[in-house]
Amino acid sequence: MHFVRTKSLVSVFVLLLVIAIVLAPANRLEAADHGDAPLTAHDLGADLNDAYMFFDPNDNARVIMIMTVHGFIVPGENSNFGIFDPALRYRFEIETTGDAKPDGFIDVRFSPRVANAAGVPQAQTATISLPNGITFTAPSTNSSNSADAAPTPVLTTDAQSGVIFFAGLTDDPFFFDIPAFARFNGSIRSGAPNPGVFSRGRDTFAGYNTLAIAFSIPLSFIRGPGNELGLSCDTQRRSPQLYNSRTGEVAGAGRWVNVDREGVPAVNVALVPFNLKNTYNAANSVDDANGRFAPGIVDTLQNFYKTDATSIGILASVAVTRGDILRLDLTVPNTGSNPQASFPDGRRLTDDVIDILLTLINNRQPLGDNVNGNDVPLRTSFPFLAPSQQPRVPGTTDDNTRN
Ligand SMILES: [Ca+2]
Numbered sequence: 001m002h003f004v005r006t007k008s009l010v011s012v013f014v015l016l017l018v019i020a021i022v023l024a025p026a027n028r029l030e031a032a033d034h035g036d037a038p039l040t041a042h043d044l045g046a047d048l049n050d051a052y053m054f055f056d057p058n059d060n061a062r063v064i065m066i067m068t069v070h071g072f073i074v075p076g077e078n079s080n081f082g083i084f085d086p087a088l089r090y091r092f093e094i095e096t097t098g099d100a101k102p103d104g105f106i107d108v109r110f111s112p113r114v115a116n117a118a119g120v121p122q123a124q125t126a127t128i129s130l131p132n133g134i135t136f137t138a139p140s141t142n143s144s145n146s147a148d149a150a151p152t153p154v155l156t157t158d159a160q161s162g163v164i165f166f167a168g169l170t171d172d173p174f175f176f177d178i179p180a181f182a183r184f185n186g187s188i189r190s191g192a193p194n195p196g197v198f199s200r201g202r203d204t205f206a207g208y209n210t211l212a213i214a215f216s217i218p219l220s221f222i223r224g225p226g227n228e229l230g231l232s233c234d235t236q237r238r239s240p241q242l243y244n245s246r247t248g249e250v251a252g253a254g255r256w257v258n259v260d261r262e263g264v265p266a267v268n269v270a271l272v273p274f275n276l277k278n279t280y281n282a283a284n285s286v287d288d289a290n291g292r293f294a295p296g297i298v299d300t301l302q303n304f305y306k307t308d309a310t311s312i313g314i315l316a317s318v319a320v321t322r323g324d325i326l327r328l329d330l331t332v333p334n335t336g337s338n339p340q341a342s343f344p345d346g347r348r349l350t351d352d353v354i355d356i357l358l359t360l361i362n363n364r365q366p367l368g369d370n371v372n373g374n375d376v377p378l379r380t381s382f383p384f385l386a387p388s389q390q391p392r393v394p395g396t397t398d399d400n401t402r403n
């Protein structure tokens with residue numbers, strides 16, 4: 001009897017969740033997680049953009065995990081904005097037991113950026129803490145807005161774990177036509193849904209850079225008891241955070257709190273009511289699985305897409321019922337292009353997550369934004385991210401930094 005009662009409560013929750021997702025307002029799917037909440041919109045250095053996880057296509061014994069933060073850095077400001085915040089903790093939450101609770105963490109912190117004797121700002125040094133207590137330091141890749149060519153990525157291998165680390169400025173690998181989507185939403189509101197607005201096919205992220213932290217990790221080092229690996233990324237600040245009026249430096253005290261988090265792309269952006277977006281970022285994946293955000297979603301959202309129960313069930317299973325965690329099936333190989341290794345099985349840089357999500361929302365009838373890949377070629381080996389966009393050489397007429 002107790003079991004039946006529990007099951008019925010779970011059913012009620014799932015129903016609420018289903019309603020919540022059906023009622024998600026269309027104007028919220030504006031990015032993967034760029035500028036997802038009011039707080040991150042004015043704390044850009046802590047604005048987490050995307051989380052990626054996939055098997056290295058050149059060696060499926062290694063897992064690649066990438067976090068991108070601080071998007072929309074223009075090449076002319078690479079040097080001034082291409083700086084990791086030393087007051088932040090950049091956290092990779094690793095889930096290995098199939099529930100919503102992380103089982104280990106990879107934490108990255110950076111030294112302040114300082115100049116050499118000639119006044120030239122130098123690369124920051126990262127301190128990396130791995131789940132089993134191993135700690136190592138590694139240089140980041142310095143950013144430049146004076147060179148025509150992007151700096152060569154500096155890779156550091158930790159001898160003890162075999163983990164390879166990269167951190168630096170890169171092209172933003174995310175691609176999406178945001179204005180077309182806004183127009184599509186407008187057409188729905190006006191009562192005449194018009195997928196034709198997607199014909200413009202312009203990548204809002206083209207020409208811009210982001211900060212990125214990337215790991216290549218031996219699967220044997222990171223895997224848990226099962227055949228699944230989960231990843232959720234956080235940016236965290238200490239609470240309180242103190243501003244020194246004499247030195248101008250920032251130092252934290254107290255515990256770490258989330259400023260932003262993301263596992264599955266577009267969850268906070270697409271599913272969470274506007275007035276709860278900051279709260280969502282401050283919460284965690286266990287809160288998600290406990291249904292903390294379902295009532296607010298149900299209260300505030302309106303029916304928009306007419307998404308059916310099958311797609312809703314898929315979306316809920318991917319993003320909510322076991323938390324907002326990106327999950328990789330360790331039995332599915334990745335050749336780089338095989339479709340079964342595509343999001344929502346992990347997430348590769350090339351996966352067109354917007355088309356996949358739009359198609360799901362559209363009851364599995366193909367719907368996409370006609371932006372089908374990154375604007376510049378990705379690297380073919382770790383860190384796989386494309387080189388940072390650099391200021392254009394004289395005489396170049398380009399159509400980047402698009403709107
Ligand atoms: Ca964000």
Ligand SMILES: [Ca+2]
Nearest residue numbers: 097099101103
């Ligand atoms: Ca767990």
Ligand SMILES: [Ca+2]
Nearest residue numbers: 171172173375
């Ligand atoms: Ca790009």
Ligand SMILES: [Ca+2]
Nearest residue numbers: 352355369371
């Ligand atoms: Ca697309």
